[in-house]
Structure formats: structure tokens, C-alpha cells
Amino acid sequence: MVRLKYLVISFLVLSLLASTYMLMVYPKKSLSNNPSSIYFQIPEGATVKFIVKQLQANGIIHSYEIPLFYGYIRSKGLQRKIQAGEYVFPLNITPAQLLQKWVKGDVIIHSFTITEGMTFAQMLRAMQFHPAIKKTLWGQSEEQIMKSLGENIFIAEGLFFPDTYHFKANTTDKTLLLRARKIMSIKLMDAWQNRDLNIAIKTPYEALILASIVEKETGRDEEREKISGVFQRRLQKNMRLQADPTIVYGLKEAYNGKITKAHLQSSDNPYNTYRHAGLPPSPIALPGLRSIEAVLHPDKSEALYFVAKGDGTHIFSNTLSEHNQAVALYLQRMSNHESLQR
Numbered sequence: 418m419v420r421l422k423y424l425v426i427s428f429l430v431l432s433l434l435a436s437t438y439m440l441m442v443y444p445k446k447s448l449s450n451n452p453s454s455i456y457f458q459i460p461e462g463a464t465v466k467f468i469v470k471q472l473q474a475n476g477i478i479h480s481y482e483i484p485l486f487y488g489y490i491r492s493k494g495l496q497r498k499i500q501a502g503e504y505v506f507p508l509n510i511t512p513a514q515l516l517q518k519w520v521k522g523d524v525i526i527h528s529f530t531i532t533e534g535m536t537f538a539q540m541l542r543a544m545q546f547h548p549a550i551k552k553t554l555w556g557q558s559e560e561q562i563m564k565s566l567g568e569n570i571f572i573a574e575g576l577f578f579p580d581t582y583h584f585k586a587n588t589t590d591k592t593l594l595l596r597a598r599k600i601m602s603i604k605l606m607d608a609w610q611n612r613d614l615n616i617a618i619k620t621p622y623e624a625l626i627l628a629s630i631v632e633k634e635t636g637r638d639e640e641r642e643k644i645s646g647v648f649q650r651r652l653q654k655n656m657r658l659q660a661d662p663t664i665v666y667g668l669k670e671a672y673n674g675k676i677t678k679a680h681l682q683s684s685d686n687p688y689n690t691y692r693h694a695g696l697p698p699s700p701i702a703l704p705g706l707r708s709i710e711a712v713l714h715p716d717k718s719e720a721l722y723f724v725a726k727g728d729g730t731h732i733f734s735n736t737l738s739e740h741n742q743a744v745a746l747y748l749q750r751m752s753n754h755e756s757l758q759r
Contacts (some may be wrong), residue, residue, distance in 0.1 A: 431474060442548060443482075443485050443489060444512045444516075445511055446511060446512070447510065447511055448482075448508060448509065448510060448512065448515075449508040449509050451507075452507050452508070452509050453507065453508055454505050454507050454508070454758050455475070455506065455507075456504070456505055457475065457477070457503075457504045457505075457510055458502070458586075459500070459504065459519065461587065462501070463499075463501065465487060465490050465491070466487060466495075467521075468499065469486045469487045469490075470483065472486065477508065486512055489512055495520055496514060498519075498520045499519040499520060500520070500522035500524065501527040501587075502587075503524055503585075504519070505525060506518060523583050525585075525586065526583050526584070526585065527547075527585070527586060527588075528582065528583050528584075529543075529582050529584070529593060530580070530582075531577060531579045532703075532755060533583070533703065533705035533707075533708070534579075534632045534703065534704075534705075535579065535702060536702050537574045537576075540577065540703065541554075544590050544593065545590070549586045549587070549588070550584075550590050551587045551590065552589075552590055553589045554591060559571065559573050560651065562594070565591060566598060566685060568598075572698075574629070574699050574700045574702070574703075575625045575629050575699065575701075576598055576601055576602035576700075577594060577597035577598055577601055577703055577740045578598075578600040578604055578703075578706075579703050579705045580600065586696075591736060604709065605621050605624065606709055608624075608706070608713050609621045609713065612624075612713035613713060616713065616715060617648075617649035617650075618649065618712060625700050625709070626699060626701075627648060627649070628700070628712045629701045629702045630648065630662060630663060630701060631644050631708040631712060632702050632703075632704040632708040633666075633701060633702050634660065636714035636730065637729060637753065640730065640731060642716040643716050643720065643731075644711070644723060645711040645712045645714075645716070646716035646717065646718060647720050647723055647733065649715050650693065650719070651721060652696075655694065657693070657694055658691075659691050660689055662701055662702075663690045663697045663701055664676055664688060665689025666688050666701035667686035667687060667689060668680065668686065688701065697719050706742030718733070718735075719735045720734060720740070721734070721737075721740075722734040722735075722737065722740035722743075723740075725747060726747065727747060727750055732746075732747075
């Protein structure tokens with residue numbers, strides 16, 4: 418009887434010591450003396466047992482530490498608070514610090530940049546090849562994608578805001594598209610509310626269409642308002658826009674780097690603004706805020722034409738005669754450049 422009593426007391430003492438070590442000492446003890454960092458991933462839906470065993474499988478803790486780490490997490494009642502994701506931490510971190518990191522969701526943050534002037538197809542393709550984005554829209558048509566986003570408009574071009582988006586691993590492509598779509602809606606409507614009076618553009622969607630053309634015509638901020646002004650004066654005078662980027666967009670895969678006379682004369686291309694009056698049916702790219710602002714605040718000059726100089730900038734002309742001279746100068750400059758290259 419005395420022996421049994423002694424064994425029970427010993428067991429209780431040992432249990433108390435073990436619990437004290439697990440709750441008070443172990444959480445504050447570094448897992449290693451090695452300060453090097455390690456990558457560790459917690460999958461969606463992973464249990465605490467799985468997570469702790471993965472720590473041991475990756476050499477982060479010893480096998481005898483599995484019950485200690487597991488018991489510590491359960492004692493804190495944080496099993497369901499641990500967030501899935503990719504983590505990087507030093508091997509000499511303490512269990513308490515590591516658990517805090519998991520509960521906070523202090524994961525690796527990835528980024529995806531939608532570049533101004535990208536087309537929707539280019540953006541989607543880049544998204545599909547991003548290793549941290551979970552693909553849920555692969556193989557769907559543009560119309561199907563827009564339906565899945567809850568949109569009533571089934572042409573996606575121009576509707577997503579160019580920016581750099583930060584996210585956790587396994588964020589879905591749909592989630593990112595929803596964010597980009599929402600931001601574009603907000604930015605566009607805010608800009609629209611502060612537009613100039615008496616501009617040629619009548620709706621926010623028309624602003625998006627023209628902004629996409631401005632975006633493709635120039636990368637120079639100082640020229641955006643000038644180009645916007647040219648196009649809007651042409652619209653007001655019922656002149657065709659005659660914008661090369663619209664033809665290129667309409668040709669899609671048929672475009673081989675050169676616009677031909679046949680391309681200019683074709684009425685089959687609904688985006689041929691040399692043949693069709695007014696704006697094209699939709700945006701031709703994803704415009705940035707600077708191009709949107711330029712459309713809503715065009716310059717007030719009298720220029721109706723512009724042609725490239727060959728250095729990324731343009732010559733603006735008020736009359737066709739002036740424009741023809743500028744075109745001749747550009748062609749001469751290009752001819753001289755080609756001669757030097759031979």
C-alpha cells in the first residue's frame with residue numbers, strides 16, 4: 418500500500434514537472450543554436466499533429482519534442498488559430514515565437530504586377546504562370562470568367578486596374594481579378610466625378626476605351642493630355658481616330674509586327690479606326706490612372722494630328738499640311754537610320 422502511494426505521488430510529481438517544463442521552460446527555449454533561416458509550409462486544413470510532425474521531418478525539432486510542442490499548442494488553445502501559408506523563420510526561434518508567427522499569419526507575401534498597357538489576355542497568361550497563384554479560371558472563356566466575377570459585361574478588356582498586388586501563396590486568380598476589378602471601378606468613378614466639362618467622352622466606359630488608346634500611343638506622361646486632346650477634337654469634328662494600336666488589337670494573332678495597306682482598308686476589323694468612325698467597341702488594353710486622367714482632362718490646344726519622332730515622343734500638328742510635313746520628316750529620319758544600320 419505504501420509502495421503504491423509512493424508510486425502515485427512520484428507519478429504526480431513527475432507529471433507536474435513535465436507540465437511545468439512543457440508550459441514554462443520549453444516554449445522559451447530556442448529550437449537550435451543555428452541562426453540560419455528555413456522555409457516551412459503549412460497546407461490548408463493541416464492539423465496540429467501534422468504540422469508538428471512536419472517540423473520533425475524537416476529537422477527543425479527532435480522526435481522527443483513532438484509531444485512537447487503539440488502539448489504546448491493545445492494548452493494555449495490555439496490549434497484552430499494557426500494560419501496556412503509559407504513561412505520563413507530562423508532555426509534558433511523559440512516555440513512560443515514560432516506559434517505566435519503562425520497565429521499572426523506572418524507568411525511570405527508574393528506580388529503580381531499588372532502593367533499599364535497590358536491586354537487582358539496578357540495579364541491572364543502572366544497570372545497563369547505565377548507559381549504562387551492558385552489557378553481556378555484556366556481554360557475558361559472571357560465571358561465565363563466575367564460571369565464568375567459576377568459581371569454583366571462580358572468583354573473583360575480594360576476593366577482591371579494596373580498595379581502591383583500583394584498576396585499569400587495559393588490566393589486564387591479569381592480573388593486577384595476581383596481586387597483589380599474593384600479598384601478600377603473605384604478609380605474610374607472617382608476620376609469621372611472630377612472630369613472637365615464639355616469633353617467629347619459621354620460615359621465612364623467611353624473614358625476607359627479612349628484611355629486604353631492613349632495608353633498604347635505613348636509612355637510619356639507629358640504627352641498623354643495632348644494625345645487625348647487630339648482624339649477628342651477629332652471625335653467632336655466627326656473625324657476618324659485613325660489610331661494604329663486599335664488596328665493591332667483587332668488583328669490579334671494575325672498581326673506580325675507590321676500594319677499593311679490591306680489592314681488599313683479592311684472594314685472587317687471592328688477595331689479599325691481608319692474605317693470605322695467613333696470609338697472602337699471596347700478598350701484595347703488595361704489603362705493606368707494617368708491615361709484615364711488625361712482623357713478626362715484633355716489639353717485645350719487645336720492639334721488634330723500627331724506622328725512619332727522615333728524617340729518615343731511625337732510631333733503635334735494643327736493642320737493636315739503640317740502633319741504631312743511631319744510624316745515626311747519622320748520617314749526621312751527612319752530611312753537615314755536604316756541606311757546607317759546597313
